[in-house]
Amino acid sequence: MPLRSLHFLLDEYDVDAALLTFLPDIRWATGFTGSNGVLLVKRDQVYFVTDGRYEDQAKQEVRGAAVHVPGYALHEHIAEEGWLHAGDRVLFQADYVTVNERSRWDDVYDTIDWHGETRVLAQAVAKKTESEIDAIRRAQAVTEAVWSDVLDLLRPGLTEREVAAAITYRHLQRGAERMAFEPIVASGANAARPHARATDRRLESGDVVLVDMGGVVDGYASDMTRTVVLGSPPPDFAEVYGVVREAQEAAIDAARAGMASDALDDVARSLIDAAGYGEAFSHSLGHGIGLQVHEWPPVSFRSEDALPEGAAITIEPGIYLPGAFGVRIEDIIVLRKDGCDRLTQASKELLVL
């Protein structure tokens, strides 16, 4: 019994076989969690090929594919086994195969009619099962427990890096396999940079502190941003916080499956525009999340894609005022026919610590 059937690819792209190489997709399709492997989908059989390091692991984990463990020459093995035939039309993932890899295939395989496509499994991967959503929920629960720890910890004198180190440690202690990304701890004017990293800057009274963090549980990522203030807030902070919070809640209230990506982005963006901060919201509203912390679909003014039912996405508007401070609030939701489920529970009340 396969974890997921991939045969629809053969019909959808009108090919004889599909050669999948992107590991998060292979994990999604088969359950394999190792770092090397290739999946060949044919109408009558699915083959998973990996190297000797993963022999036991592949045999335990892989569902719905015949496991082969040659040496490191995975493609040579596929060619030698004769699973592909001269003239076969074969789908591959053009957004994950390098020019060099693709060119080496010509030395290995004979006369294949290669058919490269992008985002081959993006739609299928986006639609989460209840067990996938449960994994994201559990990752998010770790992150929210860590957020409670952080609120107890935050005080003037600590450096951003010290807070980031504590965030990482608490995630691992509380059951995350690893971080989904390096935590962002941005204080004072650093919070005005949307992609700040933690620095050696010490927190001061009056600082706005923006924390963006996520961990991984059973392969699935969490992702949450909260913005708080230490002591007396800077001018305009309460107003800006209110605008971001209102925009974020409006987008969550409006979100439903089938909506166009740019239309959902616009729900938040038009409110921020109307408040006079349009220029200061310089990034997209959100992104898909799952086995990858950033996956399709984007929630963006640059995309007209319809947002699929069952997709887990982030909603994270922000306002960044260079030299002063920034505010971002980020939750995860799951899109349903008539609205969405909220996976994030942490409070969004303005917190003055």
Place this chain on the structure above:
Amino acid sequence: MPLRSLHFLLDEYDVDAALLTFLPDIRWATGFTGSNGVLLVKRDQVYFVTDGRYEDQAKQEVRGAAVHVPGYALHEHIAEEGWLHAGDRVLFQADYVTVNERSRWDDVYDTIDWHGETRVLAQAVAKKTESEIDAIRRAQAVTEAVWSDVLDLLRPGLTEREVAAAITYRHLQRGAERMAFEPIVASGANAARPHARATDRRLESGDVVLVDMGGVVDGYASDMTRTVVLGSPPPDFAEVYGVVREAQEAAIDAARAGMASDALDDVARSLIDAAGYGEAFSHSLGHGIGLQVHEWPPVSFRSEDALPEGAAITIEPGIYLPGAFGVRIEDIIVLRKDGCDRLTQASKELLVL
């Protein structure tokens, strides 16, 4: 004054320009530490193009290139500026550009004679300057201080994951920007799997414990493996430890610039073979290390490449006895004309905790 001159590429590959996209190489060449950018090398000028998120950062960090900050359409900007001309022969990094990216270039650029090559900068990047070696030393010093912490901490009852979490936290506390990779903490029979990850297994008296870890300082990675035993060692442990240690020391003693990769691998492998454990040493002897924790050159029976002067490499033989235990010892050395410098100071005495 450029951080490094890349004009040699134009002569070496007989091209009019080189379009570099691999970010660790761009960091190496210019100092840029952000996550998006393209470097165009021409004979009379070098251009660095990034998006608006990195405007200030690029202007602060980038040396030896004119910084351009259009929107997100970096290649469109290069095409519009007219820096490339019809028929130009342009080098690109075929091992880092996907088939899809390469194909999109055809929509952006007119009539370029694209020339894809692999490992374009590998030789140059491998030869470390003294300031790069100093950064690796500082990263390694953090890792060795953490190793002292770990030796104080290790005891029966802790889980592998708890030890790994402490390793990560101590690295961050002691000044690492981030981990170079997820720490491996493998105990008991888990240590017999060369690519084990930390699990929820609790350490027991009599366990062999293998710890492989590294952090990043100023962009450069450390990497060290030590193997210790808790209480009374299993049968053959002292013998196996002695064989690995002797093989590792022999390889370090033999290592010098200009040696063939497989010849250095063989120094360790032949000793392990002679002791009867050849089958149990299932991986290569080592790898280059720098801005990436694994970079060219491999130190491997599969490579005849000459090891360049100034390269920082790991030397990490191992013996893995399935169902019983494993031993690996890993240091970093820098290859010199007449031998090597040792960057790793931590003791390799057999430690019974």
